[in-house]
Amino acid sequence: MAYSDKVLDHYDNPRNVGSLDKTSSEVGTGIVGAPECGDVMKLQIQVEGDTIVDAKFKTFGCGSAIASSSLATEWIKGKKVDEAMAISNTEIVEELSLPPVKIHCSVLAEDAIKAAVADFKQKQAGQEGA
């Protein structure tokens, strides 16, 4: 299978690899996928006010999964939380020229953003309640 140049670039030079402190109240962590399906993405956001000031990822999966999550962190950094929630998988498919068989990778990246935001919001709600 031939990969697009953008997928190869993200694979060779993944952006924002790493981990944030998952116990911090400013950090939201999303883990989606399953090892037996061949892909797991962990995407984390650090939020100040309503702006995502930092994002990190780690991905177990094919090149397209790595590229999708790498691209996702790049896109959400600096965005408002609500703007990040508006990112759809089709934009990732388009940007990376993913073939139909790899569309699930982009869906997983979208899910990872949403899961990270949901985790962050849950933490915030928990704090307000306390």
Added chain:
Amino acid sequence: MNLPIYFDYQATTPVDQRVLDVMLPYFTSAYGNAASRSHAFGWKAEEAVDTSREQIASILNASSKEVVFTSGSTEAINLAMKGVGEMYGAKGKHIITCLSEHKAVLDTAKHMEKAGFEVTYLVPDANGAVTAQQIADAIREDTILVSIMWANNEVGTVNPIREIGAVCRERGVLFFTDGTQAVGKIPVDVEADNIDLLCFSGHKLYGPKGVGALYVRRRKPRVRLVAQMDGGGHERGMRSGTLNVPGIVGLGAACAVAEQDLEKDMAHSIAMRERFEKRIFEALDHVAINGDEHSRLPGCSNLSFAYVEGESLIMGFKDLAVSSGSACTSASLEPSHVLQSMGVGDELAHSSIRFGFGRLTTPEEIDFAAEQVITAVKKLRELSPLYEMVQEGIDLSTIAWTGH
């Protein structure tokens, strides 16, 4: 060292120069039809086919009259299984095979199920092997055929063929073995190993693609087959169609070279595999060998690199031609049925790579490959949330994953 480097010898092999040299005249000057009895062109072609038959018989310890030429193993498998089924179907409708067989066997068995046969699919052990006891336990009154591969194409596990053959012989059941990965790679002897039918392909043993053979035992017992193609009645009525003379010449020459060099080839492949695995295991943790470490094809090393996914690994060593048990590299999006049948979890199946070594593999290539693999695995583990969790002491089986 030329890049990319070929490490996929279980998929196919290059044609040996010694084989090609023998084949070439049969394309352009000695191009007769082996069935033409009225002129020298035909005689020369027939003579070449006869020589090939002798060479094949020699490597199998068979008689040349027991060799039927086909287009390759898939056709030979279809001919053996369906041919036996149709010939002996009145005697019984039960067939025994194994879940780790090649798709050519499994799909043929499925086809026969639709035609009224009953098939027992044995589950191999964790190393991918079937035991003679399993066969003995599965044979019934109405069993007419046992089909068990000699060596597995994905993990290289070599089955106890001689013992399985002995059980079949004792119980009066025909024994067919898919020898595609075995012939020319390890010793094969249809007499000592109690085999009634055996197939193999030219391109797996440094011969050409598009040609293979089926060994059909002629005495004790005499095996009869119903032909699967109608036509001129070539190959003693078992396989019609004009003989592929250059291919057949190549197949015979490949067998002659393989028989002569068998010990040397085996020693070389084992040395290459050991050199490779030593380097990998010295540098990386969480690597597992798939298959039977002690009863394995010399040139096959199927490894699972836990916590990294196979397709992304292959991207990491672009200069190495290998294949993966990962779903992502296959058209079906299913992980390897062989690894699944052995009880290797889907998670590790996604992390498996098959490295194949052969006649042309050099130590320099092995060192280069090991280095590339080690670098890629380390890089991808840095990227892997699973590896991170394991480092933190989290048991991955306790996590509620969101499968899709």
